[in-house]
Amino acid sequence: MEDIKMIKQRFEIIGNDVRLERAIEKALLAAPTEFSVLITGESGVGKEVFPRIIHAYSRRKHAQYIAVNCGAIPEGTIDSELFGHERGSFTGALSERKGYFEESDGGTIFLDEVGELPSATQSKLLRVLEAGEFIRVGSSKVQKTNVRVIAATNVDLPAAVGRGRFREDLYYRLSTMPIQVPPLREREGDVSLLFRKFATDVAERYRMPAVKLTEEATIVLESYRWPGNVRQLKNVTEQLSVLEQDRNVSAATLRGYLPQDTNLLPMVSHSPEEERGFSNEREILYKILFDMKQDMNDLKRLVLDLMQKKGEEQPEYSSVLFRDLHDTHHSPADFIRANGGRGHKVDHDAPIEDTEEVVEESFLIEEKEKELIVRALEKNHGRRRRAANDLGISERTLYRKIKEYNIDDE
Numbered sequence: 001m002e003d004i005k006m007i008k009q010r011f012e013i014i015g016n017d018v019r020l021e022r023a024i025e026k027a028l029l030a031a032p033t034e035f036s037v038l039i040t041g042e043s044g045v046g047k048e049v050f051p052r053i054i055h056a057y058s059r060r061k062h063a064q065y066i067a068v069n070c071g072a073i074p075e076g077t078i079d080s081e082l083f084g085h086e087r088g089s090f091t092g093a094l095s096e097r098k099g100y101f102e103e104s105d106g107g108t109i110f111l112d113e114v115g116e117l118p119s120a121t122q123s124k125l126l127r128v129l130e131a132g133e134f135i136r137v138g139s140s141k142v143q144k145t146n147v148r149v150i151a152a153t154n155v156d157l158p159a160a161v162g163r164g165r166f167r168e169d170l171y172y173r174l175s176t177m178p179i180q181v182p183p184l185r186e187r188e189g190d191v192s193l194l195f196r197k198f199a200t201d202v203a204e205r206y207r208m209p210a211v212k213l214t215e216e217a218t219i220v221l222e223s224y225r226w227p228g229n230v231r232q233l234k235n236v237t238e239q240l241s242v243l244e245q246d247r248n249v250s251a252a253t254l255r256g257y258l259p260q261d262t263n264l265l266p267m268v269s270h271s272p273e274e275e276r277g278f279s280n281e282r283e284i285l286y287k288i289l290f291d292m293k294q295d296m297n298d299l300k301r302l303v304l305d306l307m308q309k310k311g312e313e314q315p316e317y318s319s320v321l322f323r324d325l326h327d328t329h330h331s332p333a334d335f336i337r338a339n340g341g342r343g344h345k346v347d348h349d350a351p352i353e354d355t356e357e358v359v360e361e362s363f364l365i366e367e368k369e370k371e372l373i374v375r376a377l378e379k380n381h382g383r384r385r386r387a388a389n390d391l392g393i394s395e396r397t398l399y400r401k402i403k404e405y406n407i408d409d410e
Contacts, residue, residue: 011049014197015190019182023050030177031057036129038114038174039152041181044231050179051110051150060148063107066100071113078121080137089138101134101145108148114174115155115166125149126170149174184229191222194230198237209247211240216251224258370405373398377407 004021007013013024030037031054039047048067055065073081080090084099100109111117117125128134129149133142151174160166184191195213203210213221226232236257240249376387388398401407 007053011053013046013049014194015187016193017182017187017190019180020187020190023179023181024053026177026179027053028057030054030179032059033177034148035176036148036174037150037177037179038157039150039179039181040157041152041154042183042229043154044229045181045183046230047152047154047181048110048112050181051108051152054150055108055110055148058108058148060107064104065108065110066104067110067112068100069112071116075118078118079124082121083124083134083136085137086139089136093138096136099134099136101128101147102143104147105145106147108150111149111151113153113155114151115153115157115160119165119167122167122170126167126173129170129173184226184233191226191233192218194233195221195237198234199241202238202241206242208241211237211244211247211249213249213254214251217249217254220251220254220258366405369401370407373401373405374407377402 004024007024007028008015013020027037027050037051037054039050041047051067052065055061068082070078079085080093080097080099082099082101084097084102085093087093087096111125124134128145128147132144132146134145135142155166157166157171157175161168161171184194196210199210199212202208228235239257240254244253246253372391373387376390377384380386380390384398384402385395388395391398393401
C-alpha cells in the first residue's frame with residue numbers, strides 16, 4: 001500500500017490527525033474492491049477528495065469518473081440527469097439523452113449529498129446497485145450499466161431512515177464500506193497547519209506577503225469551533241489575506257471575521273453520540289421552559305381571578321410578584337431560592353398562600369422534567385423507545401433520566 005504521506009501530497013490533504021489518516025487508509029483499502037462506499041461527515045470537511053482517492057487506486061482508474069451533486073438538481077429533473085430520457089418524454093425533451101449512469105459505464109460515479117434524493121429516485125438507485133439495471137425516463141427498455149457507486153452525505157442517514165425519509169435497504173447497500181471524515185474542531189493541531197497553507201497559497205497566487213497570526217490570534221483560531229469546517233477556514237484566510245493591510249493579524253482583527261453568535265471559548269471534543277445526547281437534552285429543556293411559560297400565564301390568570309373575586313385591589317402582592325418574576329437579572333429559580341422556596345410573604349389569606357405554592361411547584365425544573373417523562377411512559381405503556389421519541393430524546397438519555405429520578409416504569 002502506498003504511504004499515507006504520499007497520498008496526502010498527491011491529493012493536497014493537510015493534517016496529521018489520526019482519524020483523518022485512518023479515513024485515508026480505509027479509502028485505500030476499499031479502492032481495489034467493487035464495494036459501494038458511503039462517506040459521511042459535516043459540510044465542509046473535504047469529503048469530495050475521498051472518492052477521487054478510491055477511483056485513482058481502483059481497477060477503474062482509466063475509465064470515466066463523474067461527480068454528481070444530488071442536492072443541486074431539482075427533483076423534477078433528477079431522474080433524467082441520472083438515468084437519461086427519451087425524446088418527447090416530457091416538455092423540452094427534444095432529443096434523447098444519456099444519463100450519468102450510462103455515461104459512466106465501466107467507471108465510477110460519485111453521488112454527493114445522496115441524502116437529498118427523492119424517494120422515487122432512491123428506489124431506482126437501489127435497482128442499479130442490486131442488479132446493475134436502469135430505465136430511461138419515458139422508456140420501457142431496461143438497460144445495463146457496470147458502474148461503481150460512491151456516495152457522500154452530511155445528513156444523519158440512520159435518523160433519516162427512522163423518520164421514513166431514506167430507504168433502509170438503500171442505506172445498507174450504500175454503506176458496505178463506510179468512511180467517517182472528522183470535523184475540523186476535532187482535528188487537534190490541524191487548524192494552524194491549514195491556515196498557513198491557505199495563506200501561503202493566496203500569497204503565491206497574488207504575489208503578496210503571507211498573513212501571519214499573533215500568539216493571541218493563534219489561540220482564537222484554534223479555540224474557534226469552525227462550524228463550516230475546512231471550507232470556512234479557507235474563506236476566512238482568503239479574506240484576511242486580501243483585506244488586511246497589516247500582515248500580522250491580531251486576535252481582535254481575527255474575531256472580526258468570525259460570526260459573533262458562535263462560541264469562541266476553548267472547545268471540548270465529544271463523540272457524535274455524545275453530541276446528539278447534548279442536543280436531545282437541550283430539546284427537553286426547551287420543552288420544560290415552554291411548559292413553565294404556560295404555567296406563568298396560568299398563574300397570572302389565577303391571581304387576577306382571585307383579586308376580582310375578592311373585589312379589592314392588592315397592589316402590594318401583584319406588583320412585587322410580577323416585577324420579580326419578570327426581572328431580567330433573575331431566573332424563576334433564583335426568585336424562588338431568594339425567597340426561601342416561596343414567593344414574597346404577603347399578609348393575605350389562604351387563596352394567595354395556595355398560589356404561592358403553585359409558583360414553587362411550577363418553577364422546579366427537575367419536577368417538571370420528571371413529570372414529562374412519567375407522562376410519556378404512561379402514554380406508551382412503559383415502552384421506552386416510543387416514550388423517548390415522543391420526548392424528542394435518545395433512548396440512552398431516557399434510561400439515564402429514569403435512573404436519576406428513580407422512576408418505576410414497569
